[in-house]
Amino acid sequence: xxxxxxxxxxxxxxxxxxxxxxxxxxxxxxxxxxxxxxxxxxxxxxxxxxxxxxxxxxxxxxxxxxxxxxxxxxxxxxxxxxxxxxxxxxxxxxxxxxxxxxxxxxxxxxxxxxxxxxxxxxxxxxxxxxxxxxxxxxxxxxxxxxxxxxxxxxxxxxxxxxxxxxxxxxxxxxxxxxxxxxxxxxxxxxxxxxxxxxxxxxxxxxxxxxxxxxxxxxxxxxxxxxxxxxxxxxxxxxxxxxxxxxxxxxxxxxxxxxxxxxxxxxxxxxxxxxxxxxxxxxxxxxxxxxxxxxxxxxxxxxxxxxxxxxxxxxxxxxxxxxxxxxxxxxxxxxxxxxxxx
Amino acid sequence: xxxxxxxxxxxxxxxxxxxxxxxxxxxxxxxxxxxxxxxxxxxxxxxxxxxxxxxxxxxxxxxxxxxxxxxxxxxxxxxxxxxxxxxxxxxxxxxxxxxxxxxxxxxxxxxxxxxxxxxxxxxxxxxxxxxxxxxxxxxxxxxxxxxxxxxxxxxxxxxxxxxxxxxxxxxxxxxxxxxxxxxxxxxxxxxxxxxxxxxxxxxxxxxxxxxxxxxxxxxxxxxxxxxxxxxxxxxxxxxxxxxxxxxxxxxxxxxxxxxxxxxxxxxxxxxxxxxxxxxxxxxxxxxxxxxxxxxxxxxxxxxxxxxxxxxxxxxxxxxxxxxxxxxxxxxxxxxxxxxxx
Numbered sequence: 001x002x003x004x005x006x007x008x009x010x011x012x013x014x015x016x017x018x019x020x021x022x023x024x025x026x027x028x029x030x031x032x033x034x035x036x037x038x039x040x041x042x043x044x045x046x047x048x049x050x051x052x053x054x055x056x057x058x059x060x061x062x063x064x065x066x067x068x069x070x071x072x073x074x075x076x077x078x079x080x081x082x083x084x085x086x087x088x089x090x091x092x093x094x095x096x097x098x099x100x101x102x103x104x105x106x107x108x109x110x111x112x113x114x115x116x117x118x119x120x121x122x123x124x125x126x127x128x129x130x131x132x133x134x135x136x137x138x139x140x141x142x143x144x145x146x147x148x149x150x151x152x153x154x155x156x157x158x159x160x161x162x163x164x165x166x167x168x169x170x171x172x173x174x175x176x177x178x179x180x181x182x183x184x185x186x187x188x189x190x191x192x193x194x195x196x197x198x199x200x201x202x203x204x205x206x207x208x209x210x211x212x213x214x215x216x217x218x219x220x221x222x223x224x225x226x227x228x229x230x231x232x233x234x235x236x237x238x239x240x241x242x243x244x245x246x247x248x249x250x251x252x253x254x255x256x257x258x259x260x261x262x263x264x265x266x267x268x269x270x271x272x273x274x275x276x277x278x279x280x281x282x283x284x285x286x287x288x289x290x291x292x293x294x295x296x297x298x299x300x301x302x303x304x305x306x307x308x309x310x311x312x313x314x315x316x317x318x319x320x321x322x323x324x325x326x327x328x329x330x331x332x333x334x335x336x337x338x339x340x341x
Numbered sequence: 342x343x344x345x346x347x348x349x350x351x352x353x354x355x356x357x358x359x360x361x362x363x364x365x366x367x368x369x370x371x372x373x374x375x376x377x378x379x380x381x382x383x384x385x386x387x388x389x390x391x392x393x394x395x396x397x398x399x400x401x402x403x404x405x406x407x408x409x410x411x412x413x414x415x416x417x418x419x420x421x422x423x424x425x426x427x428x429x430x431x432x433x434x435x436x437x438x439x440x441x442x443x444x445x446x447x448x449x450x451x452x453x454x455x456x457x458x459x460x461x462x463x464x465x466x467x468x469x470x471x472x473x474x475x476x477x478x479x480x481x482x483x484x485x486x487x488x489x490x491x492x493x494x495x496x497x498x499x500x501x502x503x504x505x506x507x508x509x510x511x512x513x514x515x516x517x518x519x520x521x522x523x524x525x526x527x528x529x530x531x532x533x534x535x536x537x538x539x540x541x542x543x544x545x546x547x548x549x550x551x552x553x554x555x556x557x558x559x560x561x562x563x564x565x566x567x568x569x570x571x572x573x574x575x576x577x578x579x580x581x582x583x584x585x586x587x588x589x590x591x592x593x594x595x596x597x598x599x600x601x602x603x604x605x606x607x608x609x610x611x612x613x614x615x616x617x618x619x620x621x622x623x624x625x626x627x628x629x630x631x632x633x634x635x636x637x638x639x640x641x642x643x644x645x646x647x648x649x650x651x652x653x654x655x656x657x658x659x660x661x662x663x664x665x666x667x668x669x670x671x672x673x674x675x676x677x678x679x680x681x682x
Binding site for chain 1: 382389546
């Protein structure tokens with residue numbers, strides 16, 4: 001199973017500290033809020049206590065921030081847990097999944113023997129998929145999409161939500177990366193949308209595991225009946241309560257900077273012979289080169305990780321995903337690539 | 342849903358710090374290893390990294406400690422996740438569950454519409470349940486049992502494992518509290534046992550969420566296919582790798598002390614008019630009094646929590662569960678009870 005989670009294993013193989021590796025393979029925020037680890041240091045004491053298993057207080061903070069009823073809020077041990085519920089609780093018999101996209105959607109769909117209607121990512125942005133919603137019980141939209149970093153125009157989302165509601169189809173809108181795009185709007189309220197988000201990517205602490213999401217109460221109630229008690233650890237609870245209300249401020253601080261870093265790195269990469277950086281609206285993007293597999297191996301020898309994309313449906317080993325880092329790191333990547341190719 | 346997880350909610354209601362409350366309601370170790378929070382402080386940096394989703398390194402440490410193949414090791418976001426798998430992956434159509442016991446077994450059994458054969462806890466200790474194993478596909482043994490603190494003689498476990506294997510019945514042996522009893526043995530290796538354990542109770546950090554367990558590879562492989570990637574947070578990973586090999590040492594340090602504290606507190610409580618402390622082999626035990634509900638409320642007014650037991654099948658509101666704390670705290674409980682009754 002391919003994921004952008006190979007850093008620690010790689011560090012262990014080399015017997016070096018994880019900070020000695022330049023990791024472009026994980027889509028996390030390279031410019032997290034200052035003092036983020038201090039927040040956890042100050043709250044370590046909460047590990048001594050069970051989180052209260054209804055999580056009513058966390059849900060009410062999130063509900064207030066997003067101006068929705070607390071009964072529509074879901075929490076997960078990472079948003080991946082909520083994505084699992086979408087499949088394992090709703091059990092759609094046929095689901096539309098675009099390609100390429102986050103590989104776990106297809107894995108869970110197969111886990112419940114759901115028939116999959118594969119559509120090209122382009123059909124999502126163009127809105128063409130909407131006419132096919134009556135062929136399925138469920139449809140997945142990753143917005144911004146992983147690994148391409150593209151976003152769906154809000155008008156298309158609105159139209160899809162309206163059509164899905166009419167046709168009794170449920171939309172999973174995975175907004176795990178929405179905090180990295182300024183001005184991306186929440187989908188309209190609906191009885192047919194299941195939205196997942198995560199706190200840890202923007203905070204730069206994916207090891208924490210703190211996902212949340214929104215769904216109609218008829219769905220959240222079903223999830224409550226089967227979810228594990230204490231599924232959100234105590235540090236994640238503290239982080240959700242403290243940082244969800246701060247999200248807009250954090251976004252404002254970081255989105256523009258990341259955009260500039262991405263544009264600068266893309267331009268540099270495009271100047272390398274045979275190297276093509278694809279367009280993106282986020283801090284990560286696809287790159288293409290005929291011998292990307294070899295390039296990836298050469299980078300590894302230089303303690304640099306990028307994300308191979310051969311496990312993404314619709315992509316192959318000529319693609320890789322790169323998530324921008326701080327300027328000096330990006331320059332190092334570009335320089336090393338230049339020396340390799 | 343009743344659980345020993347009301348401390349934080351109660352502290353918030355009173356607008357005081359959680360440490361200002363004397364919590365006898367959670368079954369966690371009141372004498373955790375020294376410097377335990379320092380360990381987490383020193384490892385906070387790992388929150389910045391995704392845990393490697395196969396968790397191969399953690400599994401191999403646990404496998405080595407318990408001298409079993411790594412392919413038989415399971416990890417969970419708390420042992421409760423593994424208990425869910427027992428029900429949701431194996432889907433027994435009929436399961437034997439003793440009473441009283443941890444309430445989540447019954448909840449999950451109902452979640453998959455499993456028929457439940459309720460048997461008295463006494464039938465487990467006596468071994469009488471073994472003759473009924475051919476009536477069910479699965480059987481749950483909580484050893485030591487929660488909330489009674491009783492343990493099943495090893496000979497009975499051996500016999501049950503042998504019979505279960507013959508009859509194609511799977512045993513869930515929940516050993517969440519086994520680290521609190523010296524000399525409790527692991528069940529014999531078998532194709533029919535599913536064992537769950539947890540690290541966080543003995544370390545006194547239930548907010549961390551770190552469960553593990555053992556099952557035959559035909560079962561662990563099925564679980565691997567559907568579990569969420571990154572289900573164990575990065576701090577829990579570090580704790581499992583560091584403390585599982587230390588378990589025997591930690592146990593040796595703490596079991597005798599807790600036993601003495603429990604015996605002393607039990608004796609004191611039994612000297613209170615109408616108060617009865619039931620026998621137990623662990624650091625927690627049931628207490629009984631005609632007006633336990635009122636007593637619990639009076640203790641709450643004094644910022645002391647005990648665990649009401651009216652939600653345990655087979656018990657009622659005359660029972661409560663008490664988990665020992667340090668000596669001075671136990672004396673305070675006894676003194677307050679004396680002034681209440």
